Amino acid sequence: MSVWNRKFSIALSAALVSALLLVVACSPKGSGTTSGPIQLQGMGATFPNPLYQKWVSEYGKLNANIKIDYQSQGSGAGIKQIKEQTVDFGASDAPMKDEDLKSAPGELLHIPTVLGAVVITYNLVGVTQQLHFSPDVIADIYLGKIKKWNDSRIVADNSGAKLPASDITVVHRSEGSGTSAVFTDYLSKISPEWKEKVGAGPSPSWPVGIGGKGNEGVTGQVKNTPNTIGYVELAYAVQNKLPVALVKNSNGSFVEPSIDSVTAAAAASAGNTPDDLRVSITNAPGANVYPISSYTYILIYKNQKDATKGKALVDFLWWGIHDGQSFAKPLLYATLPADIVKRAEAKLDSITAAGVKLH
Amino acid sequence: MLSPTGNTGDAIFRGLMFLVGLFMVSVVIAMVIALASDSMMSIRQFGFGFLKSLHWNPIKGEFGALPFIYGTIVSSLIALLISVPFSLGIAVFLVEQAPHYVARPIGFLVELLAAIPSVVYGVWGIFVLAPFLRVYIEPPTATLLGWLPLFQGPITGIGLLTGGIILAIMITPIISAVVRDVLAAVPGSQREAALALGATKWEMIRVVLVNGAPGIAGAVILGLGRALGETMAVTMVIGNRPEISLSLFAPSYTIASAIANEFTEATDDLYLSALVELGLILFLVTFVVNGIARVLVWNVTRKTGGVGRAA
Numbered sequence: 001m002s003v004w005n006r007k008f009s010i011a012l013s014a015a016l017v018s019a020l021l022l023v024v025a026c027s028p029k030g031s032g033t034t035s036g037p038i039q040l041q042g043m044g045a046t047f048p049n050p051l052y053q054k055w056v057s058e059y060g061k062l063n064a065n066i067k068i069d070y071q072s073q074g075s076g077a078g079i080k081q082i083k084e085q086t087v088d089f090g091a092s093d094a095p096m097k098d099e100d101l102k103s104a105p106g107e108l109l110h111i112p113t114v115l116g117a118v119v120i121t122y123n124l125v126g127v128t129q130q131l132h133f134s135p136d137v138i139a140d141i142y143l144g145k146i147k148k149w150n151d152s153r154i155v156a157d158n159s160g161a162k163l164p165a166s167d168i169t170v171v172h173r174s175e176g177s178g179t180s181a182v183f184t185d186y187l188s189k190i191s192p193e194w195k196e197k198v199g200a201g202p203s204p205s206w207p208v209g210i211g212g213k214g215n216e217g218v219t220g221q222v223k224n225t226p227n228t229i230g231y232v233e234l235a236y237a238v239q240n241k242l243p244v245a246l247v248k249n250s251n252g253s254f255v256e257p258s259i260d261s262v263t264a265a266a267a268a269s270a271g272n273t274p275d276d277l278r279v280s281i282t283n284a285p286g287a288n289v290y291p292i293s294s295y296t297y298i299l300i301y302k303n304q305k306d307a308t309k310g311k312a313l314v315d316f317l318w319w320g321i322h323d324g325q326s327f328a329k330p331l332l333y334a335t336l337p338a339d340i341v342k343r344a345e346a347k348l349d350s351i352t353a354a355g356v357k358l359h
Numbered sequence: 360m361l362s363p364t365g366n367t368g369d370a371i372f373r374g375l376m377f378l379v380g381l382f383m384v385s386v387v388i389a390m391v392i393a394l395a396s397d398s399m400m401s402i403r404q405f406g407f408g409f410l411k412s413l414h415w416n417p418i419k420g421e422f423g424a425l426p427f428i429y430g431t432i433v434s435s436l437i438a439l440l441i442s443v444p445f446s447l448g449i450a451v452f453l454v455e456q457a458p459h460y461v462a463r464p465i466g467f468l469v470e471l472l473a474a475i476p477s478v479v480y481g482v483w484g485i486f487v488l489a490p491f492l493r494v495y496i497e498p499p500t501a502t503l504l505g506w507l508p509l510f511q512g513p514i515t516g517i518g519l520l521t522g523g524i525i526l527a528i529m530i531t532p533i534i535s536a537v538v539r540d541v542l543a544a545v546p547g548s549q550r551e552a553a554l555a556l557g558a559t560k561w562e563m564i565r566v567v568l569v570n571g572a573p574g575i576a577g578a579v580i581l582g583l584g585r586a587l588g589e590t591m592a593v594t595m596v597i598g599n600r601p602e603i604s605l606s607l608f609a610p611s612y613t614i615a616s617a618i619a620n621e622f623t624e625a626t627d628d629l630y631l632s633a634l635v636e637l638g639l640i641l642f643l644v645t646f647v648v649n650g651i652a653r654v655l656v657w658n659v660t661r662k663t664g665g666v667g668r669a670a
Contacts, residue, residue, distance in 0.1 A: 176417075201417060
């Protein structure tokens with residue numbers, strides 16, 4: 001064996017050993033360091049992510065000593081991580097279930113931040129007027145009971161539209177999503193058959209249709225396939241100028257989805273919103289209410305372990321439900337109605353660290 | 360531990376290499392243990408029924424893996440059926456027929472295809488491939504072969520067939536690149552011998568292919584491995600419907616897509632556990648399919664004793 005070879009083998013060994021050491025040294029440590037800026041970690045819903053990122057950057061300009069990191073991994077991840085206390089706040093579109101709240105290590109509060117809506121979009125060649133849908137028609141299309149576009153029940157709501165005699169291709173979200181949860185929550189309220197057969201949740205077992213991944217996947221399939229119907233978030237539909245349908249609300253009027261008709265749904269539901277603010281506002285009563293609307297929430301422990309971080313977090317959320325609301329409309333989120341802001345304030349005021357109020 | 364040469368450097372080096380090898384094995388074992396322990400809840404609840412059940416309904420807490428297993432295997436088989444003849448053709452052309460100035464750029468382009476991220480294939484699938492199949496391919500297929508249950512039902516351009524085709528496009532560069540290297544490794548003397556015996560070019564190429572058979576089989580296994588585990592591109596065009604339908608036009612679902620799609624919003628423990636069990640099943644399916652392929656390769660190698668090794 002030549003000297004060169006031996007040197008090479010020693011060098012390679014050394015390189016490997018140092019690589020292994022590096023791996024060990026780089027393994028993540030607890031992020032509990034308190035010196036320097038205050039670090040807040042959040043994780044959860046993807047739907048409010050554009051707004052939360054805007055909040056983080058705007059709030060960072062006002063408070064240079066606070067660094068907030070929001071990861072949009074999905075509502076499921078948000079609930080899981082806040083329960084495991086690996087993040088300072090979680091985020092979820094649907095409110096947490098009772099059993100999830102019970103199994104959490106402490107009392108969790110729901111702070112509503114903004115609202116969104118699910119809109120019905122479609123691709124019908126030759127139909128220029130905006131389509132109108134009654135709730136039972138939407139349910140029966142998604143149940144597979146209404147199969148043709150020229151079904152008499154669709155025609156009844158859309159007199160004058162040249163509806164083709166072709167099959168309806170139903171498109172839904174393929175991945176678990178808050179959008180699907182809101183949509184199926186709505187369908188469960190207006191259709192007993194849907195409630196019994198399918199139910200509400202982020203990944204229901206769809207009776208018919210094809211699944212598209214994400215808002216963009218559903219949009220892609222609706223745009224590219226004639227005679228399709230699908231549902232997407234309001235913001236996504238507006239940005240992409242998709243045709244959106246008017247939906248008949250519980251007052252019997254057809255309402256176009258818009259930021260205002262969504263806020264109206266929240267305001268109309270304020271009366272029956274429970275004390276913990278966990279509420280479904282689909283199919284809310286009221287003339288101008290768009291019926292497929294929902295809150296999105298930030299989840300936070302009532303008893304904060306660290307007073308400094310807890311105070312920073314409460315201050316951030318306080319800013320979010322007040323000044324932060326002004327960033328919602330440009331990003332096509334509906335803002336909180338005034339009395340819900342009042343009730344969210346009370347929630348934030350109740351947060352303590354070691355028995356001391358933080359706000 | 361002393362090496363045969365008595366050299367300490369060698370001994371240290373060998374020890375280190377042993378550790379590195381061991382590390383790899385332990386990662387695999389640790390993965391299986393983690394998957395098995397995290398899916399315990401679902402395994403206890405459903406037992407073998409999980410493998411046989413057709414129902415996947417997270418809201419009602421019913422979980423069955425059969426539609427996903429079916430979708431995974433069938434989409435990969437479609438991919439292989441389309442891709443293998445193409446890949447062999449590309450490789451034979453590049454090695455045996457194309458002049459150098461043609462073979463170089465084509466070979467380069469084929470390899471470039473292998474480097475395209477799968478999400479790009481997926482987007483292309485939604486916007487180009489699916490509409491193309493819906494308008495130009497699926498209707499005539501349904502007219503000609505509609506008497507077969509394979510080609511019945513509504514035509515949307517989204518479904519098992521589209522998933523299989525996109526997989527075929529994705530694995531073709533991998534298979535053809537490896538086959539090309541295998542064919543290039545067949546000694547020139549084999550070709551000369553065949554030609555000297557009066558073989559035509561076609562007969563000579565057959566000799567080369569038989570010689571390269573084990574390597575070709577290895578290339579196919581490599582492609583199959585990618586097809587079985589591919590997630591992003593497939594999920595964008597397969598329709599994501601956990602249902603077994605004889606029709607290739609119908610939407611389907613693969614294991615990898617299901618995990619990727621549903622993991623983020625899975626909150627309750629049984630649901631998560633069922634998804635992890637799907638991961639365990641994918642692991643086992645890949646393992647079994649690879650095992651079968653390897654036995655096949657081994658059989659062929661014994662008979663022909665050709666060049667090239669399974670990957």
